Structures are given as structure tokens and as C-alpha cells.
Amino acid sequence: xxxxxxxxxxxxxxxxxxxxxxxxxxxxxxxxxxxxxxxxxxxxxxxxxxxxxxxxxxxxxxxxxxxxxxxxxxxxxxxxxxxxxxxxxxxxxxxxxxxxxxxxxxxxxxxxxx
Amino acid sequence: xxxxxxxxxxxxxxxxxxxxxxxxxxxxxxxxxxxxxxxxxxxxxxxxxxxxxxxxxxxxxxxxxxxxxxxxxxxxxxxxxxxxxxxxxxxxxxxxxxxxxxxxxxxxxxxxxxxxxxxx
Numbered sequence: 576x577x578x579x580x581x582x583x584x585x586x587x588x589x590x591x592x593x594x595x596x597x598x599x600x601x602x603x604x605x606x607x608x609x610x611x612x613x614x615x616x617x618x619x620x621x622x623x624x625x626x627x628x629x630x631x632x633x634x635x636x637x638x639x640x641x642x643x644x645x646x647x648x649x650x651x652x653x654x655x656x657x658x659x660x661x662x663x664x665x666x667x668x669x670x671x672x673x674x675x676x677x678x679x680x681x682x683x684x685x686x687x688x689x
Numbered sequence: 690x691x692x693x694x695x696x697x698x699x700x701x702x703x704x705x706x707x708x709x710x711x712x713x714x715x716x717x718x719x720x721x722x723x724x725x726x727x728x729x730x731x732x733x734x735x736x737x738x739x740x741x742x743x744x745x746x747x748x749x750x751x752x753x754x755x756x757x758x759x760x761x762x763x764x765x766x767x768x769x770x771x772x773x774x775x776x777x778x779x780x781x782x783x784x785x786x787x788x789x790x791x792x793x794x795x796x797x798x799x800x801x802x803x804x805x806x807x808x809x
Contacts, residue, residue, distance in 0.1 A: 579732070611800075618693060618782070618800035619733075664733070673786035673798055676723050676735035676748075 581665045586659035587641045588655055589688055594681050596650040598639075608632075608641050608648040609677065611651035613662045622650075622663070661686045672684040692716055694786050697802035702773055703809055710768045710804045712783030718763035719785035723798065724756075727780040739766050765780050773808045 583597045588594060600608065607626040611619040623632030626645035634688040648665060660687045662684050692715040702708050712722060721740050725733040737758050740743040755777075757769040766785075770777050782783035784798040 616802065618802045619784075620796045620800070624797075674721065676725075676738055677733070677798065678735070679725075679731065679732040681732045 577606070577667060577678045578679035579665050579667055579678055581683055582662075583681070584662075586685045587656050587688065591654045592687075594650070594652040594655045594685070596663055596685070597667075598648045598650065598680060599656045600646050600648065600665075600667050602646075602667060605643075605687060606669050606675035607637070609666040609668065610637070610639055610648070610650050611664040611666060611679075613664065613682070614636060615661070616668055620662060630645075654689050655685075657689055660685055691787055691797075691799045693783065693799045695783055695804050696780075698802065698805060699805045699807075701767040701807045701809065705772055706772050707769055707771045708806060710770075710781055710783075710806075712766045712785070712801055714764045714785040714787070714799070715798075717785075717787040718761070719766075719787060720763070721786040722760055722766040723770050723784045723786075724758060725782045725784070727782060727803070733782060736768075751799070763780055770806065775808045778806055778808045789809075 579600045609624045610622040612622045613619045623634040625632040625641035631640045638649045639648050662682045664682045665680040667679045668675050690768045694713045711766050724736045727733045733760045736751045737745045739758050739760035741760050741763050748751045760766040782803040784800045
């Protein structure tokens with residue numbers, strides 16, 4: 576079946592550091608890929624998504640590019656802030672994100688220190 | 690906009706009792722609602738998909754008689770854990786899809802904050 580693998584946390588960085596959270600997937604078809612973020616005490620929120628190969632999703636300074644050849648969707652940000660501290664989930668779905676359930680990775684806890 | 694609530698946020702019950710968890714879309718009508726389960730340090734696992742007015746579709750390995758799902762309206766879905774046992778203790782999360790006519794139809798899933806169930 577389909578699966579998503581992402582780097583285990585916690586990941587601890589200093590403010591203004593460069594961030595990469597790795598995500599790879601296995602899928603039988605051509606899914607859409609997502610990054611969700613969960614802040615303490617809140618529900619998961621869509622951070623960005625890409626629906627086909629070579630698409631780049633971006634939001635709030637975060638970016639991820641759908642790489643079909645490496646089956647990857649790594650999350651990057653050039654300069655992190657303390658407010659970026661959260662748990663980040665990589666996920667895939669065979670719809671644009673609404674019609675089908677999502678397959679999630681285990682989540683990566685990101686801690687940004689001042 | 691696009692807020693999803695869950696009630697209760699935490700529940701503790703005795704083994705053998707049933708527990709109902711509500712999931713509501715507060716400011717939109719949800720064509721589809723999903724229920725996920727999350728174990729500590731594990732990913733969210735899709736349990737079932739429900740559409741208003743029809744029977745839920747359960748994922749393989751999920752007992753439909755233990756996890757009863759009712760999607761009575763476009764803003765409310767309930768998950769009832771029947772005859773709960775300690776192994777049912779988990780974090781249950783719902784999501785709801787807001788239908789939009791743009792971009793081909795179904796939109797993003799909006800997630801509730803989750804319900805922590807502890808069965809003693």
C-alpha cells in the first residue's frame with residue numbers, strides 16, 4: 576500500500592537557521608502531496624501542496640517540490656522563526672485533498688530556539 | 690473561516706462503556722468528513738470516510754461494529770466507540786471537506802483539534 580516516510584524528530588534549530596524536513600513516499604499511482612502543520616493545542620492546518628510532478632508548493636516562506644524521480648517532497652525554509660515551532664506532517668492523497676482520506680507520515684516535531 | 694470543532698476534547702471512561710465523539714464544521718457545510726486515529730509517536734491513520742446521509746466507508750481492519758459513524762447533517766458527524774476497551778485508548782481526529790465549485794470541486798480537508806480517549 577501507499578506510505579509516507581519523514582525524518583524523525585525532534586529537530587532543534589536556532590532562529591534564522593535553514594530548515595529541511597525530508598519526506599519520501601511510496602505510491603501505486605500519482606498522488607497529490609501535502610505538508611500539514613500542527614501548532615500546540617490546535618488542529619492540523621494545510622501548509623502547502625503540490626498536485627503533480629515538478630510542482631512547487633509554497634506558503635509562509637516554506638517550499639516543497641514534488642520530485643517524482645526521487646519520490647520526495649522535502650520541506651524547506653530559508654530562515655526559521657520561533658513561531659515555526661510545531662509538528663509537521665507530510666501526506667499524500669489521490670484527490671486534490673478533499674475527496675479522499677490522507678496517508679500521513681509520523682510527523683516531525685520542530686523546535687526553534689531564540 | 691473553515692473551523693472544525695470536536696467535543697469532548699478529552700474523555701475518560703470505564704472498560705465496556707460506549708463513548709460518543711462529535712465533529713462539527715462551524716462555518717461551512719461539509720460534503721465529506723473523515724475520522725483518523727493517532728497513536729503516540731505514530732502517524733494519523735484513516736479509519737473511515739463519511740458522507741452526509743449515507744453509510745460510512747471503513748478502512749481495512751477497522752471494525753465497523755465497534756466504531757459507529759453517523760453523519761446526520763452537513764455540519765455534524767459522530768463517532769461512537771462501543772464497548773470500549775483499553776486498547777481503544779487513542780487520539781481521535783476528524784476532518785471535514787468544504788465543497789467548492791472552483792478548482793474542480795472538493796477543497797482542502799480542515800481538521801478538528803482531536804479528542805483524547807482513555808479507557809480504564
